[in-house]
Amino acid sequence: MQSNMSRGIIEVDALREATPSMSGKEMLLGNAYRPWPARITSMRDLTANEKLVEMRFIDERVREAFVHEPGQFLELSLFGVGEAPISITSSPTKQGFVELCIRRAGTVTGALHSMHAGDIVGIRGPFGRGFPVDKFRGNDVLIVAGGLGIAPVRSLINYIHDNRSDFGKVTIVYGSRTPSDIMFRDQFEMWRHRKDFELYLTVDQPDDTWDGEVGVVTEPMKRLDFNPANTYGVVCGPPIMYKFVVQVMREKNIDYDHIYLDFERHMKCGMGKCGHCQIGHQYCCIDGPVFNYWEAKNIQGSM
């Protein structure tokens, strides 16, 4: 109970405007529903429907306090339109900026696509439990992504690249619908060329330019050779994909708790309050979105 209550109205401290004495952390956590203004610093097309958007918080304290792990997401806010949970696709090693890879899918993402560098958006977060990079360190990593699933794992890929000597062999299997849906291809091809990563690209529907593999991501996976004892698996993609990818990983003897799955659910608050993202007894937004397969097996309705 608050003291000095009297009939009438009381003011709530946590909801006040930011004061000069507030720290960045207090600003982000005091009222975690409150988005902070960030400026779009660059925006470019990745595909016909996806844009890479770089943003920078305007307030320096928020900019410094906003530190994410690979696999975490934020809530992107356009006042009057709404909010959307979006994975942070840049590596935490890149400080001061966040990069998002945004597919035009509805009202919020559509409105964002019509914005320009210099415009202001709102951001709150970062939210969720990302990939356990400290566990991965010193081990081989097999990353399997489908479609937009590349967005969250790209933060992991970039993080590994920035700390390359800390990790063993890293293999990326990335499936897209068509060749023109492949995102970050130049960057990935360059890294493959430099032997930083092994890369397998597949498409469902080839076009005339495509001389690579056609089919589902599990095909190249089946041919891969790796040591299950020191390999961590990472999976992110459309809902249908998880079961099949996990099956191959299990056939290759990767342990239940060495397989990490990045889930998507309907999210509103992003911070464990609104209930929208519940999966079984867990909340995708705070207990996840990254779960290992052992945890996922114990969650009703996870896959």
Add this chain to the structure above:
Amino acid sequence: MLYRVMDKRELPALVRAFMESYEVVAPVKRGSGYIFDVIGSPEEIELDYTQTASSPKKYLMPPTETLMKFDANMNLVEDFIEQVTPRVIFGVHTCDINALNRLDVALIGGKYVDPYYQARRDATIVVGISCVPNENCFCHLWGADEAQFGYDLFLHDIGDKYLVSMSNVEATNILEAACELSEATDEDRIAFRQATRVRQSAFNKDIPDVQDVAMLMDVFHSDPFWEELGKKCLSCSACASVCPTCFCFDIRDVLTPDGKTGERQRTWDACTNPGFAMVTGGHNFRPTGRERVRHRMYHKLNGFFVNHDRMLCVGCGRCVTACKTGINPIEVLRFFKRKGADHAK
């Protein structure tokens, strides 16, 4: 817990004392039933109410509330609705006090605090009242027939008097200033024991007491029962809106007619709504009534329990009345009983 004895005739004086500094909300009669509403005088209060149609949660989490006001052109926050009314909720049953404690866990607990809920909770004095169960009450099955904490004063009815548990300084000060209190006598303590026994023996014995409910929710997760139950669901959300522990919400922006400014609001939502778990691209993680009704029961009888060691149902029985198609936790208990998995007393 500190406790004193108060004469029932002093009750109006206590209510009037609260009304001097607070808005007082209490059970009142409306039509053939009862609801919690703001009162204008102590005489309106119906302390012998059986159950109110909906719970007092609306005073801590209103059906629609403004989180912030914004300037849509600049994409900036303009203002917060940062004011709450100090309030006394008078005459709350133990089920609803236990429900508030669960809302506290859900909304204040964990890494993130919900500052809107917390502000209202902090500005609210809860005065509990003992009760006698009606035919739909099963709070005793979840241990919600006693309130260990979560109230400021609790009035145990012991005949002509109340045995008052006092857990908050401010409420106690008001009580002591308004009423003549006395030390409990042995007679009072015996009357308290008897009242407790009367309550305990009044529960509807047709509601089965099933053990290991959380485990059974997992074990029978794929049973055809959920299809049967789920296909009756009308997705009307009546269950969630009357439920004192349902807290799910939606967030949406509402613009003023000129489109320049607006409010970000939250409104009650329910996992029985068809689009609740749908994601972009149209994939729905709970596409039919089967998955939705099962999830609602699962979160109440398993999910919340395994994380917080208590059910997210307090057995208030409101959904038993509210759901026109007979979907409620009692039906789930009856199903488990039919499966012979119970050790009913």
